[in-house]
Amino acid sequence: MPPTPARVTAVDTYDIRFPTSRELDGSDAMNPDPDYSAAYVVLRTDADADGGPEGHGFVFTIGRGNDVQVAAIDALRAQVTGRSVDALCADPGALYRDLTGDSQLRWLGPEKGVMHMAIGAVVNAVWDLAAQRAGKPLWRLLADADPEWLVHQTDFRYLTDALTPGEALELLRRGRDGAGERTARLLERGYPAYTTSPGWLGYGDDKLARLAARAVADGFTQIKLKVGADLADDVRRCRVARSVVGPGVRIAVDANQRWDVAEAIRWVRALAEFQPYWIEEPTSPDDVLGHAAIREAVAPVRVATGEHVQNRVVFKQLLQAGALDVLQIDAARVGGVNENLAILLLAAKFGVPVCPHAGGVGLCELVQHLAMFDYVALSGTTEDRVVEYVDHLHEHFTDPVVVRDGHYTAPTAPGFSATMRPESVAEYTYPGGTFWAADAETRRGHAV
Amino acid sequence: MPPTPARVTAVDTYDIRFPTSRELDGSDAMNPDPDYSAAYVVLRTDADADGGPEGHGFVFTIGRGNDVQVAAIDALRAQVTGRSVDALCADPGALYRDLTGDSQLRWLGPEKGVMHMAIGAVVNAVWDLAAQRAGKPLWRLLADADPEWLVHQTDFRYLTDALTPGEALELLRRGRDGAGERTARLLERGYPAYTTSPGWLGYGDDKLARLAARAVADGFTQIKLKVGADLADDVRRCRVARSVVGPGVRIAVDANQRWDVAEAIRWVRALAEFQPYWIEEPTSPDDVLGHAAIREAVAPVRVATGEHVQNRVVFKQLLQAGALDVLQIDAARVGGVNENLAILLLAAKFGVPVCPHAGGVGLCELVQHLAMFDYVALSGTTEDRVVEYVDHLHEHFTDPVVVRDGHYTAPTAPGFSATMRPESVAEYTYPGGTFWAADAETRRGHAV
Incomplete structure (x- = not known):
């Protein structure tokens, strides 16, 4: 049987x-x-x-x-x-x-x-x-897949005024040229990363300086600072960072949607002397036309967004409107791999580099696969492309990312690197896991 | 004490x-x-x-x-x-x-x-x-309110490149001129409605013809048909409707986001001989630029959208891009009255008429208040303005809408007309209410 x-x-x-x-x-x-x-x-x-x-x-x-x-x-x-x-x-x-x-x-x-x-x-x-x-x-499953099958996996709904299945097939077929060499290079060298670890807004200047110096020592050629709460603070923090990393390391700044359009333009211009490489999320992720206006006003500072962009339809418009220099996919914001295939293909069609958002819990683990597929079998280059890296919480995954000399090492274990360790699940499940139960117990103790 | x-x-x-x-x-x-x-x-x-x-x-x-x-x-x-x-x-x-x-x-x-x-x-x-x-x-609370207080209630975040608080204050102050006369007229005559009841896609041609004729007899000057599943069906249904209502009644058509941009243009042109008044939701509600392209291509058919527009930032862009002839607020899709104040003010600034979406459960009850405030204290007119009306489920509310001679009667009971009857709550709570419990019992009986 x-x-x-x-x-x-x-x-x-x-x-x-x-x-x-x-x-x-x-x-x-x-x-x-x-x-x-x-x-x-x-x-x-x-x-x-x-x-x-x-x-x-x-x-x-x-x-x-x-x-x-x-x-x-x-x-x-x-x-x-x-x-x-x-x-x-x-x-x-x-x-x-x-x-x-x-x-x-x-x-x-x-x-x-x-x-x-x-x-x-x-x-x-x-x-x-x-x-x-x-x-x-996963990156290899995608890179090895038949282009026609990948097109079948891609969601083109509401996109065909900007990208047709036929154009996508052509991009994927072209992407196969030299894929073998790029795979070898990826396995040897990894995929470029940048680090946000130095730049959290809650860190003092000393911690910022120390972590920025360490980032350069660790081989990163780009770091990122959070900005947008207080301009005088931002000027000071950018000055500290630039003085530590020198002129050759890129400093991206990230406002996390803090500003209206005019305020974004004023603020970014005020930071221009420190040569920010990109301004990330200057305003609402829904504001396609706002991003376009900001981009026009703050050039040569690049405009980046994407971690909160809800779906492929908004990415399509950001590209159609010329609102983006850098497209930041996120592995867990949209409808999964099938929708991210559409977004990667849109970026390829419009010639805009993809620099994925990561950090959080497990976002590095997931999104590295999409960036590596993009390199091996679609964009064909890592020029001006970096995946965000934040050194937090990787220990909770069974196949954590490995970043060496400023590069993500290509995963070789089968899967999407998405498995959490059973011990971590048992400890941090809310509210019943061992950590939270003990925490509640402690709080009750304090309350007595 | x-x-x-x-x-x-x-x-x-x-x-x-x-x-x-x-x-x-x-x-x-x-x-x-x-x-x-x-x-x-x-x-x-x-x-x-x-x-x-x-x-x-x-x-x-x-x-x-x-x-x-x-x-x-x-x-x-x-x-x-x-x-x-x-x-x-x-x-x-x-x-x-x-x-x-x-x-x-x-x-x-x-x-x-x-x-x-x-x-x-x-x-x-x-x-x-x-x-x-x-x-x-509620309409009266808003219409009587101090313009400065209303501005304070309005969410301007991410809007100031299109509408400033100062401009909003000016619009609200101007809106007060003649408010007393309009209130009297509203109480006497009501606010114009249109009806979608004839046009559901699942209804046969006979039911469509019968309900369309009744709509005209009931005093409606606009009806709406659902379209977008099959072009030949749509042509036939539009022909039936136009022959029943004659040339003087407006027929809006609604595709409920069914099309990509090029398909929307083709389909609407194919229905043009029946003089549709507007095409509603021709494509994704997220596609500002798509709506703009469709609008340019299908004029003089108007483009309407809004029931699924997620927030004021997308409405701002629809107006900035010239993508809309008719703005359809929904009372329960965005962040409540405070965000709808911003959207009504944007529409007033850009001179685009607001024709609210309603139907469903209780949406007529809610949104009539916003339209009536708009008339009395902001737009100052009902020209080319109608609130959708669907004759379903009103019996579950304690203060249901009253539509007479094609007009919503102005509510006079205090509140937002949002209270459901306790008997309805008891019957239709899912899955434990009396209706659903009996339904489950019946299904179990069939399964034996």
Whole structure:
């Protein structure tokens, strides 16, 4: 009797929260006290008993509301449970289309916010499962894939005035030229990174100077500073950073959506003497025309955005409007790999470099795969391309990123690097995990 | 001893679902089987015992995921409970700013989707409470309010490149001229409505013809048809409708986001012979530039959108880009009255008429107040302005809309008309209400 084909038997969700606000890690002009968190999902299958892989995905949040994000993933459970694992892995796009096309759930976006990120987490978990079953890291599964299949996996809805499937196929076919050499180079050298670790707004000047110097010593050629709370502080911090790193290291600045358009222009011009390489999120991520106006006014400072851009339709317009110099995909904000394929193809079509957003919980682990696919099989270059790196919370993943000499080392383990360590899940599940239970106990003690 | 000032003692939420999919009410090209639902919130206060009012608000959804929307409202509970009722009602904008400015919750949007709509429901509940305590219907509370106070209530963040507080104040001051006469006229005549009841996609031609004829007999001068699933069907349905209503009644068509840009242009041109008055939601609500391209190509057919526009920043751009002829606010999609004030002011600044989206559950009840405020104290006219009307589910509200001779009668009861009947809540709460419990019982019977 042939074995029964494997099916998804459970969609398990976890509310994981890390108490990062206590150290001001991750503090910026809009987010003074984030508790880095993940709404984590595990797809279990009836091949698990035979040691078959599970699929892992997550949404990154910064604390309160992580439970709402978990509830949104839970709302997808009925549409995933019972599906054939073979069918899911052969065509993750079918699930993507079913979930984004569910008319009742679509009303809650459409294609944005909590519900869309939940879909992204589940879709990414399927890609994790597919890559594990293929025995490849995800970047390699994508880079090795047939261009026609990749086009089939890509969401072109609402994009065809800017990018057609035929154009995408052409870009992917061209991207295959020299892919073998680039793979070898990637495995040898890695993918360039930049670091945000020195620049959190809550850090004092001494800590900033020390960490900036260490970043240069560690081989980084770009660092990033948070700005936007107080101009005099920003001027001082930029001066400190520039004096430490010298003229040859790029300093990006990041306002985390703090400004209206005119204020953004004034503020960036006031920092121009320190040669910021890019200004990131100068205003609302929804404001395509605002970004275009800012870009025109602050050149040669580049404009970067993307970590909060809700979907491919807004990226399309940012490119159509000439609003961006640097496109920052995020692995867990949009509808998963299928939508990020569309965004990478848009960037390639418009010739805009992709410098992914990372940090948080596990965003480095995920997004490195997309950048490496982009290099090997689409853009074909790492020129002016860097993946953000933040040295936090990697110890909670079973296949953490390895950054050496300012480069992400290419992952070789099969999958999407999305698996959290069981000990971390047990400790930081909110509110019942061992850390939070003990914390509540301590607070009760203080309250007595 | 003076009485203790009243505080919010509870934020109660309810998952209310109506089984509308069984009659194909509400069916369109993107939403074939909606179960009209409400994530309903009641703010209770310790003045309740003395007969003091409660505040009511809700998010409209179409079924699955209504529980996620409820979870999002629940996530706001801690920030509302315990607040002074006097302070809330004197300055609803303070709560709006606190909730939209909560950095951890903001990450889940920002200002879009599930979390933003949850904020809108709670903010609207405060306005309901404020209007009840003032003894006025909300439209009148707003129309009577001091322009400086209204400016203070308005969210200008990310708008100042298009609308400054000073300009808004000027518009509101000018809007006061003749407000008394307009109030009298509104109370006598009501506000113009149009009806979507004839045009649901799931209705046959006979039902369409019958309902269209009835609409004209009932005094409506505009009807709306759903389009976008099949062009031949749409041509036939438009022909039927035009032949029934004659040349003098406006026929709007609504594609509910079905098309990419080029397809929208082709399809609308193919319907041009029936003189559609506007094409509504031709493509993604996120696609500002797409709407602008469509508008240029399909003139003189007007372009309308807004029911799914996530926030004021996207409305700003739709106006800046000249993408809209008709702006369709929705009372429950954005962050409540405070954000809709900004959107109404933007429309006034750009001279674009506001024709609110309604229907669903209770959207007519809410949005009539905003349109009437707009008429009395801002736009000053009802020319080319109509509020959508759908004759469904009004019986579940304690102060349902009254539409007579094609006009919404101005509400006179204090509040925002947002209170659902307790019997309806008991019957349609999902899954435990009497209707759904009996339904589950019946299904179990069939399954045996």
